[in-house]
Amino acid sequence: MATSYVKLLGTRSSPYVNRAQIALNIKSVNYEFLEEKMGSKSELLLESNPIHKKIPVLIHDDKPICESLIIVQYIDQVWTSAPSILPSDPYDRAIACFWAAYIDDKLIPLLKEIRTAEGEESKAAAIERVVEGMVVLEEAFVKCSKGKAFFGGDSIGYVDIAFGCLLGWLKVTQKMGDMQLFTEARTPNLVIWAERFCSHDAVKDVIPKTEELLEISKIKILQAREKSP
Amino acid sequence: MATSYVKLLGTRSSPYVNRAQIALNIKSVNYEFLEEKMGSKSELLLESNPIHKKIPVLIHDDKPICESLIIVQYIDQVWTSAPSILPSDPYDRAIACFWAAYIDDKLIPLLKEIRTAEGEESKAAAIERVVEGMVVLEEAFVKCSKGKAFFGGDSIGYVDIAFGCLLGWLKVTQKMGDMQLFTEARTPNLVIWAERFCSHDAVKDVIPKTEELLEISKIKILQAREKSP
Structure with a gap:
Protein backbone atom coordinates (compact mmCIF):
# COMPACT_ATOMS: atom_id res chain seq x y z
CA MET A 1 0.00 0.00 0.00
CA ALA A 2 0.86 3.70 -0.03
CA THR A 3 3.28 3.86 -2.95
CA SER A 4 2.69 7.59 -3.23
CA TYR A 5 5.27 10.34 -3.20
CA VAL A 6 7.59 10.51 -0.23
CA LYS A 7 10.19 13.17 0.57
CA LEU A 8 12.54 13.44 3.48
CA LEU A 9 14.01 16.77 4.55
CA GLY A 10 17.25 16.58 6.45
CA THR A 11 21.00 16.28 6.52
CA ARG A 12 22.74 12.95 6.17
CA SER A 13 24.80 13.57 9.29
CA SER A 14 21.80 13.97 11.61
CA PRO A 15 21.10 10.88 13.73
CA TYR A 16 17.45 11.94 13.90
CA VAL A 17 17.24 12.01 10.10
CA ASN A 18 19.02 8.64 9.99
CA ARG A 19 16.17 7.20 12.05
CA ALA A 20 13.67 8.07 9.33
CA GLN A 21 16.02 6.84 6.58
CA ILE A 22 16.46 3.45 8.23
CA ALA A 23 12.73 3.05 8.83
CA LEU A 24 12.07 3.83 5.16
CA ASN A 25 14.78 1.34 4.11
CA ILE A 26 13.30 -1.38 6.30
CA LYS A 27 9.97 -0.84 4.57
CA SER A 28 11.61 -0.61 1.11
CA VAL A 29 9.99 2.78 0.50
CA ASN A 30 11.44 4.89 -2.31
CA TYR A 31 11.85 8.50 -1.31
CA GLU A 32 13.43 11.71 -2.40
CA PHE A 33 16.05 13.05 0.00
CA LEU A 34 15.97 16.85 0.17
CA GLU A 35 19.24 17.90 1.69
CA GLU A 36 19.15 20.87 4.05
CA LYS A 37 22.26 23.02 4.04
CA MET A 38 24.18 23.08 7.29
CA GLY A 39 23.56 26.31 9.18
CA SER A 40 20.47 27.40 7.22
CA LYS A 41 16.84 26.35 6.95
CA SER A 42 14.98 26.00 3.65
CA GLU A 43 11.61 27.61 2.98
CA LEU A 44 10.12 24.13 2.70
CA LEU A 45 11.45 23.21 6.15
CA LEU A 46 10.08 26.37 7.76
CA GLU A 47 6.71 25.78 6.10
CA SER A 48 6.61 22.08 6.97
CA ASN A 49 7.68 22.36 10.60
CA PRO A 50 6.77 25.91 11.66
CA ILE A 51 6.71 25.00 15.36
CA HIS A 52 10.18 23.52 15.86
CA LYS A 53 11.80 24.40 12.49
CA LYS A 54 13.83 21.21 12.81
CA ILE A 55 14.80 18.26 10.67
CA PRO A 56 13.77 15.57 9.93
CA VAL A 57 10.47 16.20 8.24
CA LEU A 58 8.82 13.43 6.25
CA ILE A 59 6.47 14.66 3.55
CA HIS A 60 4.01 12.04 2.43
CA ASP A 61 1.35 13.01 -0.09
CA ASP A 62 2.12 16.67 0.64
CA LYS A 63 1.47 16.19 4.35
CA PRO A 64 4.39 16.89 6.70
CA ILE A 65 5.20 14.65 9.66
CA CYS A 66 7.74 15.94 12.19
CA GLU A 67 9.84 14.53 15.05
CA SER A 68 12.01 11.52 14.33
CA LEU A 69 10.33 8.93 16.55
CA ILE A 70 6.86 10.02 15.45
CA ILE A 71 8.05 9.66 11.84
CA VAL A 72 9.29 6.11 12.53
CA GLN A 73 5.93 5.20 14.09
CA TYR A 74 4.11 6.76 11.13
CA ILE A 75 6.21 4.82 8.61
CA ASP A 76 5.53 1.61 10.53
CA GLN A 77 1.81 2.24 10.51
CA VAL A 78 1.52 3.29 6.84
CA TRP A 79 3.72 0.68 5.18
CA THR A 80 2.36 -2.40 6.83
CA SER A 81 4.24 -4.82 4.62
CA ALA A 82 6.56 -6.83 6.87
CA PRO A 83 8.74 -6.46 8.83
CA SER A 84 7.16 -4.43 11.61
CA ILE A 85 9.24 -1.90 13.50
CA LEU A 86 7.09 -1.65 16.61
CA PRO A 87 5.75 -4.73 18.38
CA SER A 88 2.03 -5.31 18.01
CA ASP A 89 1.66 -6.57 21.58
CA MET B 1 -11.41 -7.76 26.83
CA ALA B 2 -8.71 -7.56 29.51
CA THR B 3 -10.79 -7.39 32.68
CA SER B 4 -7.80 -8.47 34.72
CA TYR B 5 -6.31 -6.72 37.73
CA VAL B 6 -5.23 -3.12 37.27
CA LYS B 7 -3.42 -0.91 39.77
CA LEU B 8 -2.29 2.67 39.43
CA LEU B 9 0.52 4.07 41.56
CA GLY B 10 0.50 7.80 42.04
CA THR B 11 -0.75 10.86 43.84
CA ARG B 12 -4.07 12.45 43.01
CA SER B 13 -2.48 15.86 42.60
CA SER B 14 -0.08 14.80 39.84
CA PRO B 15 -1.21 15.85 36.36
CA TYR B 16 0.74 12.93 34.92
CA VAL B 17 -1.18 10.50 37.13
CA ASN B 18 -4.42 12.26 36.16
CA ARG B 19 -3.69 11.38 32.52
CA ALA B 20 -3.73 7.67 33.35
CA GLN B 21 -6.85 8.07 35.53
CA ILE B 22 -8.80 9.81 32.77
CA ALA B 23 -7.75 7.23 30.16
CA LEU B 24 -8.92 4.44 32.49
CA ASN B 25 -12.21 6.27 33.10
CA ILE B 26 -12.80 6.72 29.37
CA LYS B 27 -12.37 2.98 28.93
CA SER B 28 -14.49 2.20 32.05
CA VAL B 29 -11.67 0.17 33.55
CA ASN B 30 -11.90 -0.60 37.26
CA TYR B 31 -8.60 -0.12 39.02
CA GLU B 32 -7.06 0.11 42.42
CA PHE B 33 -5.44 3.45 43.19
CA LEU B 34 -2.30 3.01 45.29
CA GLU B 35 -1.56 6.41 46.76
CA GLU B 36 2.10 7.37 47.04
CA LYS B 37 2.95 9.57 50.01
CA MET B 38 4.21 13.02 49.12
CA GLY B 39 7.97 13.26 49.56
CA SER B 40 8.64 9.52 49.72
CA LYS B 41 8.65 6.57 47.31
CA SER B 42 7.13 3.19 48.10
CA GLU B 43 9.00 -0.07 47.64
CA LEU B 44 6.49 -1.01 44.94
CA LEU B 45 7.24 2.20 43.02
CA LEU B 46 11.01 1.67 43.21
CA GLU B 47 10.58 -1.92 42.05
CA SER B 48 8.12 -1.04 39.28
CA ASN B 49 9.99 1.95 37.84
CA PRO B 50 13.64 1.42 38.80
CA ILE B 51 14.92 3.66 35.99
CA HIS B 52 13.04 6.90 36.70
CA LYS B 53 11.49 6.10 40.12
CA LYS B 54 8.54 8.28 39.14
CA ILE B 55 4.77 8.13 39.17
CA PRO B 56 2.53 7.21 37.47
CA VAL B 57 3.04 3.50 37.10
CA LEU B 58 0.23 1.35 35.77
CA ILE B 59 0.42 -2.27 36.87
CA HIS B 60 -1.59 -4.59 34.66
CA ASP B 61 -1.43 -8.32 35.34
CA ASP B 62 1.66 -7.70 37.47
CA LYS B 63 3.46 -5.96 34.60
CA PRO B 64 4.46 -2.34 35.18
CA ILE B 65 4.04 0.34 32.50
CA CYS B 66 5.72 3.71 33.09
CA GLU B 67 5.55 7.23 31.67
CA SER B 68 2.15 8.89 31.50
CA LEU B 69 1.75 9.19 27.72
CA ILE B 70 2.99 5.64 27.17
CA ILE B 71 0.44 4.49 29.76
CA VAL B 72 -2.36 6.31 27.91
CA GLN B 73 -1.32 4.66 24.63
CA TYR B 74 -1.16 1.28 26.36
CA ILE B 75 -4.64 1.70 27.84
CA ASP B 76 -5.98 2.67 24.43
CA GLN B 77 -4.45 -0.38 22.81
CA VAL B 78 -5.49 -2.90 25.48
CA TRP B 79 -9.07 -1.81 26.12
CA THR B 80 -10.28 -1.55 22.57
CA SER B 81 -13.91 -1.06 23.47
CA ALA B 82 -14.94 2.36 22.16
CA PRO B 83 -14.22 5.22 22.39
CA SER B 84 -10.68 5.35 21.08
CA ILE B 85 -8.23 7.82 22.56
CA LEU B 86 -5.74 7.92 19.68
CA PRO B 87 -6.88 8.27 16.08
CA SER B 88 -6.50 5.14 13.96
CA ASP B 89 -5.49 7.11 10.86
Missing part, protein backbone atom coordinates in the same frame (compact mmCIF):
# COMPACT_ATOMS: atom_id res chain seq x y z
CA PRO A 90 0.65 -3.56 23.73
CA TYR A 91 3.05 -4.38 26.57
CA ASP A 92 6.04 -4.99 24.30
CA ARG A 93 5.15 -1.79 22.47
CA ALA A 94 5.03 0.17 25.73
CA ILE A 95 8.45 -1.21 26.68
CA ALA A 96 9.91 -0.25 23.29
CA CYS A 97 8.46 3.27 23.64
CA PHE A 98 9.87 3.47 27.18
CA TRP A 99 13.42 2.73 26.02
CA ALA A 100 13.19 5.04 23.02
CA ALA A 101 12.10 7.82 25.39
CA TYR A 102 14.95 6.90 27.74
CA ILE A 103 17.42 7.37 24.90
CA ASP A 104 16.05 10.78 23.94
CA ASP A 105 15.25 12.18 27.38
CA LYS A 106 18.03 10.69 29.48
CA LEU A 107 20.95 9.37 27.41
CA ILE A 108 21.25 12.20 24.86
CA PRO A 109 21.24 14.93 27.55
CA LEU A 110 23.95 12.94 29.40
CA LEU A 111 26.02 12.81 26.21
CA LYS A 112 25.69 16.56 25.80
CA GLU A 113 26.99 17.02 29.34
CA ILE A 114 30.33 15.50 28.28
CA ARG A 115 30.78 18.34 25.82
CA THR A 116 29.82 21.09 28.23
CA ALA A 117 31.70 19.70 31.26
CA GLU A 118 34.55 21.95 32.33
CA GLY A 119 37.67 20.61 34.01
CA GLU A 120 39.03 17.06 34.09
CA GLU A 121 37.10 15.96 37.17
CA SER A 122 33.69 17.07 35.99
CA LYS A 123 34.39 15.61 32.51
CA ALA A 124 35.32 12.23 34.06
CA ALA A 125 32.09 12.34 36.09
CA ALA A 126 30.05 13.13 32.96
CA ILE A 127 31.68 10.23 31.10
CA GLU A 128 30.93 7.87 33.98
CA ARG A 129 27.26 8.95 33.94
CA VAL A 130 27.05 8.12 30.22
CA VAL A 131 28.70 4.73 30.77
CA GLU A 132 26.22 4.03 33.57
CA GLY A 133 23.42 5.05 31.18
CA MET A 134 24.84 2.57 28.66
CA VAL A 135 24.95 -0.18 31.28
CA VAL A 136 21.22 0.38 31.85
CA LEU A 137 20.67 -0.06 28.10
CA GLU A 138 22.86 -3.17 28.12
CA GLU A 139 20.50 -4.68 30.69
CA ALA A 140 17.50 -3.56 28.65
CA PHE A 141 19.02 -5.23 25.59
CA VAL A 142 19.38 -8.54 27.41
CA LYS A 143 15.73 -8.39 28.51
CA CYS A 144 14.24 -7.12 25.24
CA SER A 145 16.25 -9.20 22.76
CA LYS A 146 15.75 -12.46 24.68
CA GLY A 147 18.97 -13.87 23.22
CA LYS A 148 18.21 -12.67 19.70
CA ALA A 149 20.18 -10.24 17.54
CA PHE A 150 18.35 -6.98 18.16
CA PHE A 151 16.33 -5.10 20.76
CA GLY A 152 13.43 -5.89 18.42
CA GLY A 153 14.23 -9.63 18.35
CA ASP A 154 15.24 -11.18 15.03
CA SER A 155 14.90 -7.95 13.10
CA ILE A 156 15.66 -4.29 13.69
CA GLY A 157 12.98 -2.65 15.83
CA TYR A 158 12.07 0.71 17.31
CA VAL A 159 14.75 0.79 20.05
CA ASP A 160 17.42 -0.41 17.62
CA ILE A 161 16.62 2.53 15.36
CA ALA A 162 16.32 5.04 18.22
CA PHE A 163 19.65 4.03 19.76
CA GLY A 164 21.53 2.79 16.71
CA CYS A 165 21.40 6.15 14.98
CA LEU A 166 23.50 7.63 17.76
CA LEU A 167 26.37 5.21 17.13
CA GLY A 168 28.12 7.38 14.56
CA TRP A 169 28.21 10.37 16.89
CA LEU A 170 29.09 8.19 19.86
CA LYS A 171 32.20 7.03 18.00
CA VAL A 172 33.07 10.65 17.20
CA THR A 173 32.65 11.65 20.86
CA GLN A 174 34.92 8.75 21.85
CA LYS A 175 37.56 9.69 19.29
CA MET A 176 37.56 13.42 19.96
CA GLY A 177 37.63 13.01 23.71
CA ASP A 178 39.90 9.96 23.74
CA MET A 179 37.45 8.05 25.92
CA GLN A 180 35.53 4.77 25.96
CA LEU A 181 31.75 4.96 26.33
CA PHE A 182 31.09 1.44 25.02
CA THR A 183 33.32 -1.27 26.41
CA GLU A 184 33.49 -5.01 26.25
CA ALA A 185 33.96 -5.03 30.00
CA ARG A 186 30.81 -3.09 30.88
CA THR A 187 28.52 -3.38 27.87
CA PRO A 188 29.63 -6.52 26.03
CA ASN A 189 26.27 -7.20 24.38
CA LEU A 190 25.93 -3.64 23.12
CA VAL A 191 29.39 -3.82 21.52
CA ILE A 192 28.32 -6.86 19.47
CA TRP A 193 24.88 -5.39 18.79
CA ALA A 194 26.41 -2.12 17.51
CA GLU A 195 28.53 -3.93 14.94
CA ARG A 196 25.58 -6.00 13.85
CA PHE A 197 23.32 -2.94 13.58
CA CYS A 198 25.81 -0.87 11.57
CA SER A 199 26.43 -3.64 9.04
CA HIS A 200 22.70 -4.32 8.46
CA ASP A 201 21.52 -3.71 4.88
CA ALA A 202 19.01 -1.05 5.95
CA VAL A 203 21.65 0.81 7.94
CA LYS A 204 25.12 0.47 6.41
CA ASP A 205 24.76 3.23 3.80
CA VAL A 206 22.84 5.54 6.14
CA ILE A 207 25.06 6.20 9.14
CA PRO A 208 28.04 8.27 8.00
CA LYS A 209 31.60 7.10 8.58
CA THR A 210 33.38 8.35 11.70
CA GLU A 211 35.91 10.37 9.61
CA GLU A 212 33.08 12.17 7.83
CA LEU A 213 31.34 13.01 11.11
CA LEU A 214 34.66 14.16 12.59
CA GLU A 215 35.02 16.66 9.73
CA ILE A 216 31.46 17.94 10.26
CA SER A 217 32.08 18.18 13.97
CA LYS A 218 35.17 20.36 13.37
CA ILE A 219 33.20 22.65 11.04
CA LYS A 220 30.45 22.97 13.66
CA ILE A 221 32.98 23.88 16.37
CA LEU A 222 34.46 26.54 14.08
CA GLN A 223 31.01 27.93 13.25
CA ALA A 224 30.10 28.07 16.93
CA ARG A 225 33.34 29.93 17.69
CA GLU A 226 32.64 32.45 14.94
CA LYS A 227 29.16 33.07 16.34
CA SER A 228 30.22 33.42 19.97
CA PRO A 229 31.05 36.98 21.07
CA PRO B 90 -1.66 7.23 10.79
CA TYR B 91 -1.45 10.92 9.90
CA ASP B 92 -3.99 12.03 12.51
CA ARG B 93 -2.19 9.85 15.03
CA ALA B 94 1.16 11.45 14.16
CA ILE B 95 -0.38 14.91 14.61
CA ALA B 96 -1.84 13.94 18.00
CA CYS B 97 1.56 12.58 19.10
CA PHE B 98 3.23 15.77 17.84
CA TRP B 99 1.03 18.00 20.00
CA ALA B 100 1.32 15.77 23.05
CA ALA B 101 5.12 15.97 22.70
CA TYR B 102 4.84 19.75 22.26
CA ILE B 103 3.01 19.97 25.58
CA ASP B 104 5.58 17.90 27.45
CA ASP B 105 8.77 19.13 25.79
CA LYS B 106 7.93 22.76 25.13
CA LEU B 107 4.96 24.02 27.16
CA ILE B 108 5.77 22.41 30.52
CA PRO B 109 9.39 23.67 30.52
CA LEU B 110 8.06 27.17 29.68
CA LEU B 111 5.65 26.93 32.63
CA LYS B 112 8.52 25.97 34.93
CA GLU B 113 10.42 29.06 33.77
CA ILE B 114 7.72 31.27 35.31
CA ARG B 115 8.53 29.82 38.71
CA THR B 116 12.28 30.15 38.38
CA ALA B 117 12.27 33.61 36.76
CA GLU B 118 13.86 36.24 38.98
CA GLY B 119 12.82 39.88 38.85
CA GLU B 120 9.66 41.45 37.42
CA GLU B 121 10.98 41.87 33.88
CA SER B 122 12.16 38.30 33.43
CA LYS B 123 8.94 37.01 35.02
CA ALA B 124 6.83 39.04 32.58
CA ALA B 125 8.90 37.67 29.69
CA ALA B 126 8.41 34.10 30.95
CA ILE B 127 4.65 34.66 31.21
CA GLU B 128 4.53 36.03 27.67
CA ARG B 129 6.39 32.96 26.37
CA VAL B 130 3.79 30.71 28.01
CA VAL B 131 0.93 32.74 26.54
CA GLU B 132 2.56 32.50 23.12
CA GLY B 133 2.87 28.75 23.66
CA MET B 134 -0.85 28.68 24.46
CA VAL B 135 -1.66 30.65 21.31
CA VAL B 136 0.13 27.95 19.31
CA LEU B 137 -2.09 25.35 21.01
CA GLU B 138 -5.17 27.48 20.31
CA GLU B 139 -4.34 27.30 16.60
CA ALA B 140 -3.70 23.56 16.90
CA PHE B 141 -7.10 23.18 18.56
CA VAL B 142 -8.86 24.93 15.69
CA LYS B 143 -7.13 22.65 13.17
CA CYS B 144 -7.46 19.37 15.09
CA SER B 145 -11.01 19.76 16.41
CA LYS B 146 -12.44 20.87 13.05
CA GLY B 147 -15.23 22.75 14.82
CA LYS B 148 -15.95 19.92 17.25
CA ALA B 149 -15.74 19.92 21.04
CA PHE B 150 -12.29 18.43 21.63
CA PHE B 151 -8.83 18.15 20.10
CA GLY B 152 -9.91 14.56 19.48
CA GLY B 153 -13.16 15.58 17.73
CA ASP B 154 -16.46 14.61 19.35
CA SER B 155 -14.82 12.83 22.25
CA ILE B 156 -11.80 13.34 24.47
CA GLY B 157 -8.60 12.27 22.72
CA TYR B 158 -4.88 12.02 23.33
CA VAL B 159 -4.10 15.76 23.16
CA ASP B 160 -7.09 16.60 25.35
CA ILE B 161 -5.74 14.27 28.02
CA ALA B 162 -2.13 15.42 27.63
CA PHE B 163 -3.03 19.11 27.89
CA GLY B 164 -6.17 18.94 30.00
CA CYS B 165 -4.40 17.41 32.95
CA LEU B 166 -2.32 20.55 33.29
CA LEU B 167 -5.37 22.76 33.78
CA GLY B 168 -5.51 22.37 37.56
CA TRP B 169 -1.90 23.46 37.98
CA LEU B 170 -2.28 26.18 35.36
CA LYS B 171 -5.06 27.69 37.46
CA VAL B 172 -2.85 27.49 40.56
CA THR B 173 0.02 29.19 38.73
CA GLN B 174 -2.38 31.93 37.63
CA LYS B 175 -3.73 32.40 41.13
CA MET B 176 -0.39 32.34 42.94
CA GLY B 177 1.27 34.67 40.48
CA ASP B 178 -1.78 36.86 39.88
CA MET B 179 -1.45 36.45 36.12
CA GLN B 180 -3.52 35.33 33.12
CA LEU B 181 -2.13 32.52 30.99
CA PHE B 182 -5.43 31.65 29.33
CA THR B 183 -7.45 34.57 28.08
CA GLU B 184 -10.58 35.05 26.04
CA ALA B 185 -8.71 37.66 24.04
CA ARG B 186 -5.82 35.42 22.96
CA THR B 187 -7.04 31.84 23.39
CA PRO B 188 -10.83 32.03 23.21
CA ASN B 189 -11.34 28.46 22.00
CA LEU B 190 -9.09 27.00 24.68
CA VAL B 191 -11.04 28.84 27.39
CA ILE B 192 -14.27 27.15 26.26
CA TRP B 193 -12.51 23.82 25.70
CA ALA B 194 -11.01 23.90 29.22
CA GLU B 195 -14.44 24.28 30.83
CA ARG B 196 -15.85 21.53 28.67
CA PHE B 197 -12.94 19.21 29.44
CA CYS B 198 -13.04 19.75 33.20
CA SER B 199 -16.78 19.08 33.42
CA HIS B 200 -16.60 15.86 31.38
CA ASP B 201 -17.71 12.73 33.25
CA ALA B 202 -14.32 11.02 32.83
CA VAL B 203 -12.50 14.09 34.17
CA LYS B 204 -14.55 15.98 36.74
CA ASP B 205 -13.65 13.82 39.75
CA VAL B 206 -10.04 13.40 38.70
CA ILE B 207 -8.50 16.86 38.46
CA PRO B 208 -8.30 18.31 41.97
CA LYS B 209 -9.91 21.63 42.86
CA THR B 210 -7.74 24.76 42.69
CA GLU B 211 -7.93 25.27 46.48
CA GLU B 212 -6.67 21.74 47.11
CA LEU B 213 -3.76 22.20 44.71
CA LEU B 214 -2.97 25.58 46.28
CA GLU B 215 -2.61 23.87 49.66
CA ILE B 216 -0.32 21.19 48.18
CA SER B 217 1.69 23.86 46.45
CA LYS B 218 2.25 25.70 49.74
CA ILE B 219 3.37 22.47 51.45
CA LYS B 220 5.80 21.78 48.59
CA ILE B 221 7.27 25.27 48.86
CA LEU B 222 7.76 24.78 52.62
CA GLN B 223 9.37 21.36 52.07
CA ALA B 224 11.72 22.81 49.46
CA ARG B 225 12.72 25.62 51.84
CA GLU B 226 13.44 23.12 54.61
CA LYS B 227 15.63 21.09 52.27
CA SER B 228 17.57 24.04 50.86
CA PRO B 229 20.78 24.87 52.73
